[in-house]
Amino acid sequence: MTHSTPTPTTATPAPIHALVTGAAGGIGRGICFALIAQARRDGAPIHISAAASAPSEKLDHLLAELRAAGATAQGITGDITDPAQCVDLVAQAHAGGGDLTALVCNAGASGPGRLVDLPVAQWDHTFHLNTRSVFVMAQAAYPQLVRTRGSITAVASMSGLTPHPGYGGYSAAKAALIMLCRQMAQEWGAEGIRVNAVCPGMTHTPLTAPVYTDPAVKTQRESLVPLGRIGQPEDIGRTVAFLAGPGAAYITGQSLVVDGGISDHMLTMIPGRPGRPPIGSAPK
Template sequence: MTAARTVLVTGASGGIGRGVCEALAEEARLTGHSLRLAVHGSRESMALSALVSDLTSADGEGEIEARAFVADLTDAGACNNLIGQVIDWAGRLDSIVSNAGQSRPGKLANLPDEDWQATLDLNLRATWLLARAAYPALTETRGTITAVASMSGLSPHPGYGAYSTAKAGLVMLCRQLAQEWAGDGIRVNAVCPGMIRTPLTETVYQDEDTRRKRESLVPLGRIGTPRDIGDAVAFLTSDKASYITGVALRIDGGLSEGMLNLIPGRPDKVR
């Protein structure tokens, strides 16, 4: 009998993290494969407990088991313990989806030291700490790491200098790990979401004028959803992507490539 695939998803309680978990669970149900989802949060919460309940009770052919884990990912010891706890529970580790992050806006000229450090610690350093701790286990399973970066890591984002720097570093970290660990059969990729409607951004989209203006910037004409990111992550962690490593996949509805569409006076403007 094939052992259940085990995936750790950090920052899983809501938004993109939840979308990733739902996509992984649906894939397991559709393919009839067993899946163990280790869902991480920075603290115990009703949202994390509800996610575990929803994932475990899902109907389908594949057996799905979920368990919540709590850890401070800015602490090296806590990252080591988290990986150990997941392996103790499941007996193996096949994939890490490093999604936990935070954004502390502020211009670099007067950004407080603690905001800079906290942003880099969670958005960049935590992925390295988890990867380093999980390296032996991922070598055994020829596993994967998929990190959730941002389009802000591909282009400067004024007013979010620490976040943009951290996400750019995260993209490079994934590329570096992909090269160093390819010989061990470990694949490492990043996804770079564009504008995504999540609980954290919901207040922005409650304003209809703002929503319409944002949608008008996206060539595909809509704001992304957590599931858009989740489906891409599910693909990258699967065997269907077995020849893909070191990529930074933009998931932004064409926004990054469509900036020239915004120049006023273009005679061939699409929208």
């Protein structure tokens, strides 16, 4: 078998235009900076359309940081629980940066609630925010992504793979999101569009920060993670950047769990089983 020697090329890689929802939040920021770092490594110019629910100093500050890191960036705003505003966000991105090469649907939230008395309005809100928004934005971005043979990456959750009791419709909404990504991957693969999901585990962000102000809770949580620490936004960001970018050119319809191993830790917690690691022994 012979191997041909690749011809060296000096061509600049195609420009990247990524729309990131929830960009000014914890994981969103991690995603933006990871996308920039990856573009720099690849030698590709990058434009980020950083989406937030409304104008804010937080968003302005992020835009200044993204530009300082080497990207061009624009802020775009809209409430993604409203389908019309989802479509408008994609239009704002296109108006300022041309065709998208990557749609990153990261915005979302959980909230406490027991199914036995969960208000239907709360169920609907959870699905509109975490699931329907991704469908509507992906549909709106589809023509652009066909032209660029681009990617869609959604931030789901380990709660979309394992039931999360006491969190209302969150697990069901993220599970539906994972399946939506798999279905889009099947329907749009022929157009060259790849669609994947990332499932973070416990990640330290503004959403979860109140939990970690109690050192005892933080230590207890760390002790359940085989890798011995709580995830950081950059852990998720690097994974999203990989799946959104050229390194994942043959990956579609997948959900990648980024949780330090906690999801698979359950069976080690059954008392009396040989090989059960002592609780609280996770290395720092």
